[in-house]
Amino acid sequence: GESVGLHLPTLSVQEGDNSIINCAYSNSASDYFIWYKQESGKGPQFIIDIRSNMDKRQGQRVTVLLNKTVKHLSLQIAATQPGDSAVYFCAEKMNYGGSQGNLIFGKGTKLSVKP
Amino acid sequence: DVKVTQSSRYLVKRTGEKVFLECVQDMDHENMFWYRQDPGLGLRLIYFSYDVKMKEKGDIPEGYSVSREKKERFSLILESASTNQTSMYLCASSFGSVGQPQHFGDGTRLSIL
Numbered sequence: 001g002e003s004v005g006l007h008l009p010t011l012s013v014q015e016g017d018n019s020i021i022n023c024a025y026s027n028s029a030s031d032y033f034i035w036y037k038q039e040s041g042k043g044p045q046f047i048i049d050i051r052s053n054m055d056k057r058q059g060q061r062v063t064v065l066l067n068k069t070v071k072h073l074s075l076q077i078a079a080t081q082p083g084d085s086a087v088y089f090c091a092e093k094m095n096y097g098g099s100q101g102n103l104i105f106g107k108g109t110k111l112s113v114k115p
Numbered sequence: 116d117v118k119v120t121q122s123s124r125y126l127v128k129r130t131g132e133k134v135f136l137e138c139v140q141d142m143d144h145e146n147m148f149w150y151r152q153d154p155g156l157g158l159r160l161i162y163f164s165y166d167v168k169m170k171e172k173g174d175i176p177e178g179y180s181v182s183r184e185k186k187e188r189f190s191l192i193l194e195s196a197s198t199n200q201t202s203m204y205l206c207a208s209s210f211g212s213v214g215q216p217q218h219f220g221d222g223t224r225l226s227i228l
Contacts (some may be wrong), residue, residue: 004158009176031214032213034216034217036219041193041221042221042222043119043159043205043219043221043222044205044219045219046216046217046218049214049216051214089157089158091217102148102163102173102204103217104157105157106157107155107157108157
């Protein structure tokens with residue numbers, strides 16, 4: 001909820017600009033990545049995912065880029081709107097036995113959109 | 116749309132009480148998860164379940180137990196609530212196949228007095 005955004009890196013953008021949110025993931029064995037959006041008082045909402053055999057995937061106004069060489073994931077939001085204000089965090093799934101669906105979550109970035 | 120429903124949005128309990136948090140999903144997902152979310156610590160996995168009557172410990176299972184008697188329902192139990200269990204609790208579910216996202220409920224903010 002409202003306390004989720006405390007102590008997080010913050011990105012402040014002007015309405016209409018593009019936003020880029022970055023995430024460094026931890027394990028080169030990870031094979032699946034997800035971006036979530038969490039608004040105040042709500043649970044995390046799935047935005048977009050990407051598998052490790054891809055380096056780019058596009059959704060509606062969002063693009064995820066994966067750079068496996070440097071273990072970096074980014075979320076690009078086109079024409080950012082006030083409704084995009086939220087905490088965004090990435091999650092990775094490592095590809096080894098016993099972790100069929102378990103994810104490792106990043107701490108998140110707070111996106112603030114100025115009207 | 117996937118619907119994950121947590122029974123309470125806010126809950127206040129007293130130290131030593133046994134607390135039940137309920138979660139129901141309507142997408143026939145095999146996997147279900149319980150997390151707690153605290154400022155500065157992010158999401159931490161408490162317990163998860165891959166099938167009915169199956170459970171696995173996550174990263175912080177101490178002080179908690181779970182029950183999965185039906186596929187759609189996953190309960191988190193605080194055996195004897197303590198103040199350090201005051202937190203936001205999030206339930207999630209996903210299909211069992213590889214590369215499927217978890218879908219979350221809106222959370223239960225639990226306060227232990």
